[in-house]
Amino acid sequence: MNVLPLASGLLAVLLSSGVALAQPAGPLAPLAYHELAPSAVQPTGWLRRQLEVMRDHSTGHLDETYPKVRDRNGWLGGTGDGWEETPYWLDGAVPVAYLLQDKPLLAKVQRYINWSIANQRPSGYFGPLTKAEQQAGHLLDVQGTQGEDWWPRMVMLKVMQQYYQATRDPRVIPFMTKYFHYQLANLKAAPLGQWSEWSTVRGGDNLLVIYWLYRQTGEPFLRDLGELVYQQTTPWTTLLGNRDWVMEAAANQTGAHWMDRHGVNVGMGLKLPVVYAQAHPEQPQLNQALRTGWRDIMTLHGLPAGMFSADEDLHGNLPTQGTELCAVVETMFSLEQAAGMTGDVTYLDALERIAYNALPTQTTDDYESRQYFQVANQVQVQRGVFNFSLPFEHGMNNVFGPYAGYTCCTANMHQGWAKFATHLWYGTPEQGVAALEYAPNTLTTTLGNGVPVTIREETAYPFGDEVNFAVDLKKPTAFPLGLRIPGWCTEATVLLNGQPLRTDKGGQVITIARTWRAHDRLTLRLPMPVRTSNWARNSRALERGPLVYALKIKEQWQESKHPDEGRYFTLAPQSPWNYGLPRAVVEDPARTTTVAVKPVAANAPGFYWNAANAPVEITVSGRRLPDWQLSEGVAPQPVTPREGLYKGPVDPAPETLTFIPYGCTKLRVVALPVVP
Known part of the structure; x- marks a missing residue:
């Protein structure tokens, strides 16, 4: 793999912009859990049915039915959508394709990935043709302010990361490396907020992939880029940790600083402190900022289904407030990342509550129509402005429809179930695996010691109170198996091959370390009193x-x-x-x-x-x-x-x-x- 060297001029750029260089560029803090390949999980039961419905309808066919994505798509070289909606769709369609191993959908999403990689500019810039390139009729060596909004590229980087995790395509690492060199060289002349404030408030998504790539390559310049991106991003660490912001958001519904109260931005911004903490384990206040902020948000703005009000702003805790579908799926993704980085069961419990309550209510059975805003006590669904902080003159925010309200949710809703399925299991530092969310599936992976393992998870969860794991190995193998005991559970019982093994209190991840044999069966019982x-x-x-x-x-x-x-x-x-x-x-x-x-x-x-x-x-x-x-x-x-x-x-x-x-x-x- 050829990696571009750090240009000598970049050092001067960083120093002149006030960036504190990470010297020496040592390893990032260890992850509590690491992600597995999207293809490692094969959904079964009701979860597979949910993903198949998505594949057969909007998730699998948005590029055929939604004119903005269908017509002259900019992410295929056309003059159409070149902003967030195509990457949003791919951010869910790619994991669905690999979870189901669906050949038509795999071929469909591959076109967009191939085009982005094949048409990367010499400078490292990628994505749809800029206005100047469209006028010139060919690609240019885009630099600085010649580029366009950073934000949609942040989403496409997440798509590329998932694609690489599923395929190990050797083109992806050099592609990302080259682009991040471009960012480091150009963020001073064209900072995150150059074209839109969306990039400023959502820079944590950019930082997430920078640090992911650093774990793959160890390239020192990525640590420097991470510092620069963090400094240019909305200071979510301060907002979440210092508490004044979340209290003001409960009372202030003016246009002042509204991007910092926008529910989707909040959902994305949640992960910034713990993402940055990977590079700064000496600063415990980073992880504490998310713990404080999440508790405060749910205290002042929390609703029974596990989400906070977001209509579009944070808007208090009355059950007549709304929550945007984009905020639901982005908060889920932030919690999935926070859980993997910190191991904090709080985020796993919160993720489960959102996934099994707030997420499914906001789409129709055929996954074609959705609500822009759901309401907790929703005794009718009608047109109107209601008590939302962003009512819209059309009064279409609470109805079900493919395009009602803003169409961002039409494209972005697909990642919710897809990424939840890919995060049912995580790998552990002890070379084992951990079941941290429960749903019917089969895990097929290779343990840290190189031994392949298959674990069938058979369950009616979240409706039933028993989760069964059937282990399949070619030879007896010692490895640790982690199980989350949800915080709502007073006491769980674990059985091994039908015999009681242990009981445990809720709110923790337990580890069962033993030599596992083919056909071992582990049962987790989670009593569910009302x-x-x-x-x-x-x-x-x-x-x-x-x-x-x-x-x-x-x-x-x-x-x-x-x-x-x-x-x-x-x-x-x-x-x-x-x-x-x-x-x-x-x-x-x-x-x-x-x-x-x-x-x-x-x-x-x-x-x-x-x-x-x-x-x-x-x-x-x-x-x-x-x-x-x-x-x-x-x-x-x-x-x-x-x-x-x-x-x-x-x-x-x-x-x-x-x-x-x-x-x-x-x-x-x-x-x-x-x-x-």
């Missing part, structure tokens, strides 16, 4: 295991068409929704609720995240609140005093209420007042 959690205005939500449950509301769908944003769907409630939970349920949820679990078929051929398909139902007594009514299109949360009981009129007759997983709902009430 519990309640407290949310805005003393409301309560029902939970069981990793799932939050919401009141099941009958839905009436109606299709319409907007002249600018195309077809869309609205939903009207066909059953009452204005109920309160009795205090007895809060005091003893296990005794006052009934849980009915339907089996999820091993191959789950007909599984969808919808109300008709919900594998679990919780029934409980509740009472109507006649004064709780819609106001300006939403269901404003009733005020409940500090003792926790709703003081308004309550119907005397109890009714039996059915709750289903939040992720299976489109209409719902998840945060309910408590009644006597």
Whole structure:
């Protein structure tokens, strides 16, 4: 592999820009866990079904159906989309292609990768033709301000990293190395914010790949580039760690510093402190900044499904606030990275809660339509401006449609399930593997000692409480197997070949180190009693295991068409929704609720995240609140005093209420007042 030498002029560039050079350029801090190849995981059961639906619909065919990506695509040399939406789509389509080993989709995404590599400029710049190149009719040796926005190239670098992890294509490392030399040479003349503030607030994605490449090559100049990119990026470490920012975001909805409150930017920015901490393990405040910031965000802006409000800005914790789909998938990716770098179980638990609650509710069964903003207590889905910080004049932010609201989510939603699947397993420093998120799949990988291993994970999780691992080896092999015990679990039981092995408290990763033999079977039991959690205005939500449950509301769908944003769907409630939970349920949820679990078929051929398909139902007594009514299109949360009981009129007759997983709902009430 030929790597370009560090140009002598770059040293002067760095010194004149005030960059503290990393001398000597030693190794980065060890990772708590390392990523496996996307192709190492073969999804099975309901998860495979989810990815197949995506492949058969928008994820596999966006380049055929979405005109902005389809027509004259700039990432194939045309004059069309040359910004973020094509890389966004590829950022999900590439891992889906390798997870499913789908030849047509593999061939489709390969075109964009090949074009980018083959058309890299001599300077190292890559991507769609600049305006000057389009006018010239050929490629130029792009330098400095001759280039264009850094941001879409950051996304494409993530695509290239995943592609390399799956294929080991020898072209990728020199391609990235050359581009990062270009960045180092040009970021002073054309800093991250030269063309758009998006690059400034999202520079952490750039830094992530820089350090990943450094782990592959050890090229010292990458450490210098990392310092420069970090200095030019929005100071998320300071914002997250110093706390004033998150409190101000709860009150300030003006245009001042709005990019620092934009929910998608926050989701991306979360990982910056721990990414940078790889190069600075002597600064424990970096990792602490994310711990502090995540806790503060979820305290002031957190919603029951595991996400924070982001409509588009951080906007408090009332269940009438919205959350953008892009914010969901970007926060998931940041948590996946933070978990791997730090090993902090907090991020793994948070990732699971988002993936199994917030993510599935925001797309339709066919994965063609999505909501720009989901709402926690969503008792109807209609056009309107509602209580969003970015309402848009079309009033299309809450409806389901392929293009409703901004179309960034049309392209970006595909990475959510795809990257979650690739991060079910991680490698460990002790040459073993760790199951850190649970879903049906088969892992096929090579251990650090060079021995191939296959582990079949058979489970109905997150609906069922048992996860089974069947180990397949050609010869007995010693290696450690890590298992996450979720924080919501009081005590887990582990069985080996049907015999009790150990019990463990929740909120940790345990390690089972032994000599494994072919056909060994490990069982993890995670008891899931019903519990309640407290949310805005003393409301309560029902939970069981990793799932939050919401009141099941009958839905009436109606299709319409907007002249600018195309077809869309609205939903009207066909059953009452204005109920309160009795205090007895809060005091003893296990005794006052009934849980009915339907089996999820091993191959789950007909599984969808919808109300008709919900594998679990919780029934409980509740009472109507006649004064709780819609106001300006939403269901404003009733005020409940500090003792926790709703003081308004309550119907005397109890009714039996059915709750289903939040992720299976489109209409719902998840945060309910408590009644006597």
